[in-house]
Amino acid sequence: MKPQITQIKKVINNIWEGKEIGIGVTGSIACYKAGEIVSSLYQSGCRVTVLMTKSSTKFVSPLTFQTLSHNRVLTDLFDEQYEFDPQHIALAQRLDLLLIAPASANIIGKIASGIADDILSTLVMSIKPSKVIIAPAMNEKMYLNPIVQRNITFLKKAGYRFIEPEKGQLACGTGIGRLPSPDKIIKYLAPIFPVGRHRDKSQ
Numbered sequence: 001m002k003p004q005i006t007q008i009k010k011v012i013n014n015i016w017e018g019k020e021i022g023i024g025v026t027g028s029i030a031c032y033k034a035g036e037i038v039s040s041l042y043q044s045g046c047r048v049t050v051l052m053t054k055s056s057t058k059f060v061s062p063l064t065f066q067t068l069s070h071n072r073v074l075t076d077l078f079d080e081q082y083e084f085d086p087q088h089i090a091l092a093q094r095l096d097l098l099l100i101a102p103a104s105a106n107i108i109g110k111i112a113s114g115i116a117d118d119i120l121s122t123l124v125m126s127i128k129p130s131k132v133i134i135a136p137a138m139n140e141k142m143y144l145n146p147i148v149q150r151n152i153t154f155l156k157k158a159g160y161r162f163i164e165p166e167k168g169q170l171a172c173g174t175g176i177g178r179l180p181s182p183d184k185i186i187k188y189l190a191p192i193f194p195v196g197r198h199r200d201k202s203q
């Protein structure tokens, strides 16, 4: 039994190894789940770059993601260190995938409207829709709001992929809008990466 488990782990690691993934984190109570996603991807051999909105830093500290990703966390579009190397352009070219989890109603609305006013929304505008996966997390009333639903429908038509939220216990009552478990999110991502494409991590 044990050698079989090792074999499965090896296959999973081969899928991720050498890939670069961006994790966009926005201001939701579900921010804490992003830590486990980041940690799993890093342990699977992925280079992970976390981008946080200002609101999300109220829920989880950038230091948490920096530690789990073993990488610098991007929170500021106008970081002086990168004056001559805009991160959103360099990163947009390098990333195999951008996962936004948890995705707030606000970021969904901003993407649908073409707003690029922080590091995450600017990156999204610089990357093709098929590379972006959005995992909404919010209160049921927010999720079912016709404007949010209209934005989601519009973005799906534009080529953005969504991980559907689940029904269950939310911070304020029960209903639809809960971010799926980190395990489920990782399983959703696995078939999307082009297997066998390896890249030098120093790039």
Ligand SMILES: Cc1cc2nc3c(=O)[nH]c(=O)nc-3n(C[C@H](O)[C@H](O)[C@H](O)COP(=O)(O)O)c2cc1C
Residues within 6 Å of the ligand: 025, 026, 027, 028, 029, 030, 053, 054, 055, 056, 103, 104, 105, 106, 107, 137, 138, 139, 142
């Ligand atoms: C305690 C608390 C929890 C929140 N949880 C959510 C949430 O789960 N989903 C959501 O869309 N907004 C949530 N919000 C509201 C967002 O943080 C707010 O709309 C913010 O402007 C989002 O900004 P961002 O998209 O730039 O991160 C929450 C706010 C508070 C104070």
